[in-house]
Amino acid sequence: MTRDIHAYLAEFDDIPGTRVYTAARARRGYHLNQFAMSLMKPANRDRWKAGERAYLDEWPISEEQKQAVLDRDYNRMLDLGGNIYFLSKIFSTDGIPFAEACSTMTDMTFPEYRQMMLDGGRSPEGNRSIKGGN
Amino acid sequence: MARITAGVGSSHVPLLGVAVDQGKTGDDYFDPIFAGYDWTRAWEKAEKPDVVVLVYNDHASAFDANIIPTFAIGCGERYKPADEGWGPRPVPDIEGHADLAWHIAQCLILDDFDMTIINEMDVDHGLTVPLSMMFGTPEKWPCKVVPLAVNVVTYPVPSGNRCWALGEAIKRAVESFPEDLNVQIWGTGGMSHQLQGPRAGLLNREWDNRFMDLLVGDTQDARAIPHIEYLRETGSEGIEMVMWLIMRGALGKTTRCLHRHYHIPCSNTAIGHLVLEPV
Numbered sequence: 231m232t233r234d235i236h237a238y239l240a241e242f243d244d245i246p247g248t249r250v251y252t253a254a255r256a257r258r259g260y261h262l263n264q265f266a267m268s269l270m271k272p273a274n275r276d277r278w279k280a281g282e283r284a285y286l287d288e289w290p291i292s293e294e295q296k297q298a299v300l301d302r303d304y305n306r307m308l309d310l311g312g313n314i315y316f317l318s319k320i321f322s323t324d325g326i327p328f329a330e331a332c333s334t335m336t337d338m339t340f341p342e343y344r345q346m347m348l349d350g351g352r353s354p355e356g357n358r359s360i361k362g363g364n
Numbered sequence: 365m366a367r368i369t370a371g372v373g374s375s376h377v378p379l380l381g382v383a384v385d386q387g388k389t390g391d392d393y394f395d396p397i398f399a400g401y402d403w404t405r406a407w408e409k410a411e412k413p414d415v416v417v418l419v420y421n422d423h424a425s426a427f428d429a430n431i432i433p434t435f436a437i438g439c440g441e442r443y444k445p446a447d448e449g450w451g452p453r454p455v456p457d458i459e460g461h462a463d464l465a466w467h468i469a470q471c472l473i474l475d476d477f478d479m480t481i482i483n484e485m486d487v488d489h490g491l492t493v494p495l496s497m498m499f500g501t502p503e504k505w506p507c508k509v510v511p512l513a514v515n516v517v518t519y520p521v522p523s524g525n526r527c528w529a530l531g532e533a534i535k536r537a538v539e540s541f542p543e544d545l546n547v548q549i550w551g552t553g554g555m556s557h558q559l560q561g562p563r564a565g566l567l568n569r570e571w572d573n574r575f576m577d578l579l580v581g582d583t584q585d586a587r588a589i590p591h592i593e594y595l596r597e598t599g600s601e602g603i604e605m606v607m608w609l610i611m612r613g614a615l616g617k618t619t620r621c622l623h624r625h626y627h628i629p630c631s632n633t634a635i636g637h638l639v640l641e642p643v
Contacts, residue, residue: 238591242519245596246562247562248560248561249560249561250595252518253519264429267428270425270447308561313518315517316424319424322450328379328559335564336562343564347567347632350569351556351565351567351628352558352565352566354596357563
């Protein structure tokens, strides 16, 4: 087991196409995630749908986080500290299934992504390590 | 005395709950998944467990980003299915076993596991989907449940070794409870899946099956699998499989496999299911 926190965290950056939800991300994205969590309440969903920008402005989150939410740019939201389980409240409110939301973070369309899953999913081959190239 | 008679491993994909709730379990897409649980549903009817210690993770439902317990045990009398954004699942409330849960909590703390105690919470698909998979659609769940929620979202999550050791401590705790109870332990979540980023959709049939192999018999090799291996091989959400190790640890030195099932895909996820008994 890795006991050195620095070595432990450094390895996470070597995984292609992945943002591991570390303490640093949890800290940066705290209010972004709490905003997303607020959409679990029907009354909040109604207010959000009535005016997204005004609803976002009630939260102490950065302008770039707000813009990423308005753009539904999930990769950007992950970069800015969002966690997918919290962000799922946003696409659930939009009525978008999890798999479709996932597809928007890849270079595929939703039908292409769905077909990849039916064909056995994305292979780990070549997707394990940036440095290792495997 | 209470005793742990069996362990069950199972994925808890929310789409499976949707399939049950909308009567779609016989559809072409879902049938191969649910058919793999037929054996277990019949077996559970015969086994009639009194209590299930149900190890799962909360998906931003009961716990928000504010408080992040590594290991939390539900000591309440009753839990409601959570509204995860589209209304609560139409399944029965879950009855707790507060006496056993408080007993386990006290024993674990004396045994150096500093548990978070939860009196009231709603439980999300992580807990209700496995109940549906194992018991179908009864009017009332046929057993009581002790929810045990694990942080597998914010890193560092607990190590595989720590999870296994927690399972060992749960076994000791259950066996010191004076009432005669048939207790099962379920480890849920997984198998390989990644729900985020450009690598979303990663699945790893070979790794998942090797992992299931490691839960059968007397090997303890799975204790030492580091987080980075789960992340690289099974996707960012595959780390949920550490919760299966709590189940395995609670079954003692050696296990026998009674039933095993694996299917790809369910939404973004590989489905794995394992029924074990202590030898």
